[in-house]
Amino acid sequence: MVNRLWVLVKGELQRLNKYNMTSVSVLVAIIWGIVLFFVNGEWLGYLLPLVLMMDATLMAIMYVGSVMFFEKSESTISTMLVTPVSNKELVLSKLIANTVHNMFASALIIIVFVFIRDLSINYFLMFVAIFIATAFHTLLGIVMAYFQKDFTSMLVNIMIFMFTLGVPSIFYSVGIISGDVWEFVLLFNPIQSAQILIEGGFKGWGFEYDYKYFFSLGYLTIGGILLYYFYALPKFQAYAVKQSGV
Amino acid sequence: MFKVEDLKYRYPKGEADVINGISFEINEGEIFGFLGPSGAGKSTTQKILIKILGDYRGEISYSGKNITEFSDEFYESIGVSFEMPIHFSKMTAMENINFFLKLYKNNANVEELMKRVNLWEDRDKMVGEYSKGMKIRLNIVRAMLNNPEMLFMDEPTNGLDPMNAMILKDMIREFRANGGTVFITSHIMTDIDQLCDRVAFIVEGEIVEMDTPRNLKIKYGKRSMFMEYKENGKTVGIEFPLDGIGKNKEFLDLLQTKEIETLHSGETTLEDIFIQVTGVALKNGE
Structure with missing residues (x-):
């Protein structure tokens, strides 16, 4: 299984590159780099975690959605279904490849800023934060792809996701909304969880890990595992069969 | 090789069975044609046989073993050629082939296959630049990558020019001559007549006729x-x-x-028999 999974992951990464997703992610990293270069120190503290959060959440959903859209338009899922690979391997390969790919994009943004600005980053915690946030949202992107009819519907779904979950999280981060109620409600927002984990990566080992940090860590980790075992994997066959023209 | 007994199938949201208790056998080393009008149940049956669709009723065995008992080894021993192109268009033909090749234990001689379907010279072209006929020929190579014992072919010559259709038919005959078994669906009756040892006609989920093309011609002629x-x-x-x-x-x-x-x-033709037993005239693409 490991060998086949490795072949599938390599194939997914190769396709992400061939279908220009890698170029897009590099371009996005450069654009963010340019934007953040001109932001002053105080705002950088707000914006850099936001940018990394957007990359690990919305972009992760969009990349995997695009890859699955291409699969649909080229009917390649049909031929994957008649190979010895299992659905578990197919879903896992998408999850691993897209997470690795997205982490590469996030790493680019971080590298740019480490060289340009004097940033204090706990690399281990940042790695954990981006890994967990990206993996969860990639999985969410896979599940959302099950419902997308075409490229437009994928973009519409991402916009809905952005406005219902992304905007409140951003508003809370910059202080537009505040208070205990929002703090509690947003604990169940995966984007907010990603934001909290990423902010943790900018603090040293000495920072106080409050309950929100651990809740977010558990929420995305356990939520991701549950999403994988109870929805993404069991529903994959029905999705793939539907794409193959039945 | 394949034994299908009282197969019934209903789509999850369907109100009625689309396959209504069909039974047939595909013998080892035979080319079996499965014919019928659009919506008759050909593709559904094929998708059940290749284990894409589950939740059917009835028994299906492959090499004496229920297909539900097979795991990976089932796909190691079959090859499927789809009607529509199924390749990554932004990758070259060889990139496509090499990717799929690594998923199987048994690997065919790719150069030989690609040369046989006249694609070797174009192996480093993006599949997106291929014509429909070239993509169909690449489908055949894809289906035979793992040296399968059994081939499932959906409209294999559809979109091919006469020369390449002839090459493909020769490949299918050679595959059979080497002990392979073929399940083929097509609306091109001359292909079926030239290739198949036995044919079955399916209408509204039921097999209405099944025999050798010769016997059918005698019966209906x-x-x-x-x-x-x-x-x-x-x-x-x-x-x-x-x-x-x-x-x-x-x-x-x-x-x-x-x-x-x-x-x-x-003596009648298979096309006339098709019209007679299915009550539907053949049209292009049906």
Whole structure:
């Protein structure tokens, strides 16, 4: 299984590159780099975690959605279904490849800023934060792809996701909304969880890990595992069969 | 090789069965044609046989074992050629092939296969630049990558020019000659006639006829002989019963005394049989 999974992951990464997703992610990293270069120190503290959060959440959903859209338009899922690979391997390969790919994009943004600005980053915690946030949202992107009819519907779904979950999280981060109620409600927002984990990566080992940090860590980790075992994997066959023209 | 008994299938949101208790066997080393109009259940049956669709009722066994008991090894031993192109268009043909090749334990000689379907010269082209015919030929290579024991082919010659269709038919015959088994669906009746050892006609989820093409032609054909000959500058046509034709004096006299233009037995074609048993005329793409 490991060998086949490795072949599938390599194939997914190769396709992400061939279908220009890698170029897009590099371009996005450069654009963010340019934007953040001109932001002053105080705002950088707000914006850099936001940018990394957007990359690990919305972009992760969009990349995997695009890859699955291409699969649909080229009917390649049909031929994957008649190979010895299992659905578990197919879903896992998408999850691993897209997470690795997205982490590469996030790493680019971080590298740019480490060289340009004097940033204090706990690399281990940042790695954990981006890994967990990206993996969860990639999985969410896979599940959302099950419902997308075409490229437009994928973009519409991402916009809905952005406005219902992304905007409140951003508003809370910059202080537009505040208070205990929002703090509690947003604990169940995966984007907010990603934001909290990423902010943790900018603090040293000495920072106080409050309950929100651990809740977010558990929420995305356990939520991701549950999403994988109870929805993404069991529903994959029905999705793939539907794409193959039945 | 394949034994299907009382197969029934209903789509999850369907109100009625689309496959209504069909039974048939595909023998080892045979080319079995599965024919029927659109929506008759051909593709659904094929998707059940290749384990894409589950939740069917009835029994299906492959090499004496229920197909539900197979795991990876099932796909190691079959190859599937889909009707539509199924390749990553932004990758070259060889990139596509090499990716799929690594998923199997058994690997065919790719160069030989690609040369056979006249794609070797274009192996480093993006599949997106291929014509439809080239993509279909690449489908065939994809289906045979793992040296399968059994091939499932959905409209294999659809979109191919006569030359490449002939090459493909030769490949299918060679595959059979080497012990392979083929399940084929097609609306091109000449292909079916040329290739298949046995055919089954499916209509509204039921098999309405199944036999060798020869036996079907005898069964549905007219036992007669139609002759056209020249008389006083005009063409005259006359039909004789086939039974006892060797002793039919009028027939023998005409043979000996007239200039015969054409002589046809009443043997029918598979296309006529298709129309007769399915009640549906064939159209392109059906």
